[in-house]
Amino acid sequence: MITFENVTKTYHNGKQIVHALNGIDLTIERGEIFGVVGFSGAGKSSLLRCVNLLERPTTGRVLVEGQDITQFSKAELRQHRRRVGMVFQHFNLLNSKTVFANVAEPLVIAKVPNAEIRKRVMELLEFVGLADKANHYPDQLSGGQKQRVGIARALATRPSILLCDEATSALDPQTTSAILSLLKTINREYRITILLVTHEMSVIREICDKVAVMERGKVIESGSVFDVFSNPQSDITKNFVNSVMHTKIPESVQRLLSEPEGGNRRVYQLVFVGASATQPVLFQAAKKFNLDINILFGNITELQGVPFGHLLVEFRGPEREINRALTYVREAQVDIQEAVGYGH
Amino acid sequence: MGIEWTDFVTALEQTLTMVGFSLCFSAIIGLPLGMALVVTRKGHILENALVFNVLSTIVNIIRSVPFIILVIAIIPFTRLIVGTSIGTSAAIVPMVLSAAPYISRLVENAVLEVDTGVIEAAQAMGATEWQIIVRFLLPEALPALVLGLTIATIGLVGESAMAGTVGGGGIGDLAITYGYEQYDYHVMFVTVVILILLVQFIQTLGNLISRRIRRR
Ligand SMILES: Nc1ncnc2c1ncn2[C@@H]1O[C@H](COP(=O)(O)OP(=O)(O)O)[C@@H](O)[C@H]1O
Ligand SMILES: [Mg+2]
Numbered sequence: 001m002i003t004f005e006n007v008t009k010t011y012h013n014g015k016q017i018v019h020a021l022n023g024i025d026l027t028i029e030r031g032e033i034f035g036v037v038g039f040s041g042a043g044k045s046s047l048l049r050c051v052n053l054l055e056r057p058t059t060g061r062v063l064v065e066g067q068d069i070t071q072f073s074k075a076e077l078r079q080h081r082r083r084v085g086m087v088f089q090h091f092n093l094l095n096s097k098t099v100f101a102n103v104a105e106p107l108v109i110a111k112v113p114n115a116e117i118r119k120r121v122m123e124l125l126e127f128v129g130l131a132d133k134a135n136h137y138p139d140q141l142s143g144g145q146k147q148r149v150g151i152a153r154a155l156a157t158r159p160s161i162l163l164c165d166e167a168t169s170a171l172d173p174q175t176t177s178a179i180l181s182l183l184k185t186i187n188r189e190y191r192i193t194i195l196l197v198t199h200e201m202s203v204i205r206e207i208c209d210k211v212a213v214m215e216r217g218k219v220i221e222s223g224s225v226f227d228v229f230s231n232p233q234s235d236i237t238k239n240f241v242n243s244v245m246h247t248k249i250p251e252s253v254q255r256l257l258s259e260p261e262g263g264n265r266r267v268y269q270l271v272f273v274g275a276s277a278t279q280p281v282l283f284q285a286a287k288k289f290n291l292d293i294n295i296l297f298g299n300i301t302e303l304q305g306v307p308f309g310h311l312l313v314e315f316r317g318p319e320r321e322i323n324r325a326l327t328y329v330r331e332a333q334v335d336i337q338e339a340v341g342y343g344h
Numbered sequence: 345m346g347i348e349w350t351d352f353v354t355a356l357e358q359t360l361t362m363v364g365f366s367l368c369f370s371a372i373i374g375l376p377l378g379m380a381l382v383v384t385r386k387g388h389i390l391e392n393a394l395v396f397n398v399l400s401t402i403v404n405i406i407r408s409v410p411f412i413i414l415v416i417a418i419i420p421f422t423r424l425i426v427g428t429s430i431g432t433s434a435a436i437v438p439m440v441l442s443a444a445p446y447i448s449r450l451v452e453n454a455v456l457e458v459d460t461g462v463i464e465a466a467q468a469m470g471a472t473e474w475q476i477i478v479r480f481l482l483p484e485a486l487p488a489l490v491l492g493l494t495i496a497t498i499g500l501v502g503e504s505a506m507a508g509t510v511g512g513g514g515i516g517d518l519a520i521t522y523g524y525e526q527y528d529y530h531v532m533f534v535t536v537v538i539l540i541l542l543v544q545f546i547q548t549l550g551n552l553i554s555r556r557i558r559r560r
Binding site: 052054077078079080081082084085086088090091092093094095096097105106108109110137139153156157163 | 559
């Protein structure tokens with residue numbers, strides 16, 4: 001659906017040169033919610049804006065539905081932009097126009113007949129839950145309501161792609177949830193591909209199917225949200241995952257672990273999916289191999305609707321039995337990683 | 345030398361004529377000029393360094409010439425345009441010439457105040473440059489534009505007084521001939537009161553219209 005081929009973007013700020021994108025290769029499939037996460041300045045917005053050419057790549061190609069959009073004429077680009085909706089962090093509504101007129105604007109620009117505009121706008125306002133606010137002005141709305149107007153406006157021309165640049169970053173947590181679930185509805189009901197960028201990993205966890213982590217203009221890690229969350233590779237990704245998953249072992253537990261103890265003892269990090277399955281497996285293993293099992297720390301969250309968790313587990317007993325228990329647990333599809341630094 | 349109330353009425357009429365016409369013409373010139381100063385600047389939707397620099401320089405040059413000198417310097421030009429170099433209509437020419445660049449700067453300021461996010465939104469929905477100007481920049485800048493035009497109008501009231509130099513007449517001229525040159529303080533007092541009321545009226549009207557547009 002959207003393919004970045006070795007895309008670079010360089011800004012010239014007077015004498016200063018900023019390499020915002022350093023060779024991006026990325027594919028976003030039709031119908032998915034693809035999230036890009038990274039710190040401020042990583043190049044997320046630059047990447048997003050290459051999809052509707054608000055920023056033109058310095059080199060490389062951006063293919064949308066197989067077409068190289070960098071080769072489009074001005075008129076073709078305008079047509080293309082009607083197929084790509086955009087939602088902004090600060091909404092970017094026209095304060096001089098009513099909610100209705102704001103949502104109608106893309107249609108007016110596309111010279112859609114008035115009667116049709118009326119119908120479409122009311123339908124959209126109904127969909128985002130603001131039908132009663134049609135004649136209000138943006139400054140009479142809350143942040144969440146403004147973003148709903150922004151989303152309705154972005155959907156006016158029935159785009160196949162929706163770009164969201166920090167769409168919830170100016171909103172409080174509750175409003176954020178509501179807007180995210182609205183985006184999810186849009187994705188599921190209208191089959192609109194959503195590309196969103198954010199600095200908040202919680203947004204990725206909440207609605208994305210796939211994620212790419214950006215740092216200094218590069219994608220350093222990407223994959224399904226599930227894979228990246230359960231098995232982050234780079235330090236930055238681990239930090240992002242930790243920020244929402246709390247997989248980091250608390251210091252009090254770490255201190256406990258570093259104390260010398262008698263007997264053979266091993267500590268493992270278990271990553272599991274579907275909370276119900278794990279604990280019985282652990283206790284069965286304990287019984288079967290006659291081990292002491294101690295859950296030191298644990299955390300469970302939901303990823304794409306599936307419970308997903310980490311357990312820090314201490315096994316005490318003969319080495320051979322521990323190994324047999326681990327094999328047994330692995331067979332139950334639990335991923336086991338040795339908790340580094342806490343062996344024996 | 346006596347002065348009748350009708351003289352004041354005539355003078356007020358002349359002032360309003362000069363201010364009204366020159367406001368119209370200078371807005372017609374200043375509005376597109378100011379918009380051009382915005383959209384041709386670096387990084388804007390119709391970036392064009394040559395056009396921007398030429399326009400900006402011309403505006404600066406005219407703006408730096410004192411009005412009274414402008415009035416005299418362009419007498420041949422005035423004669424070319426309105427066929428005479430004295431009278432109310434002759435005063436309008438230098439007033440327009442001086443107010444148009446001023447208005448263009450006020451327009452430029454008002455339009456630059458528009459959030460760049462609005463332009464991005466317009467581009468993202470596939471608007472043409474013309475649509476961005478007419479459907480986004482203008483309506484968003486309108487309340488500020490009205491306030492700018494109010495300032496310009498009041499400035500024109502002041503200039504209309506000096507336009508007496510070329511026989512433009514008007515309230516200000518009355519104040520200068522009777523008050524300043526003949527020490528008739530009564531006339532001067534009345535004209536000053538009329539001018540104060542006029543300026544007050546223009547400012548109030550401008551504020552009112554601007555507020556109306558801002559929050560319909
Ligand atoms: N229009 C621009 N002109 C110059 N530098 C820019 C521009 N836009 C972004 N940058 C720079 O490019 C880098 C990446 O910015 P951006 O894509 O906005 O990152 P992010 O959205 O991840 O915060 C930053 O260093 C930023 O300062
Ligand atoms: Mg950004």
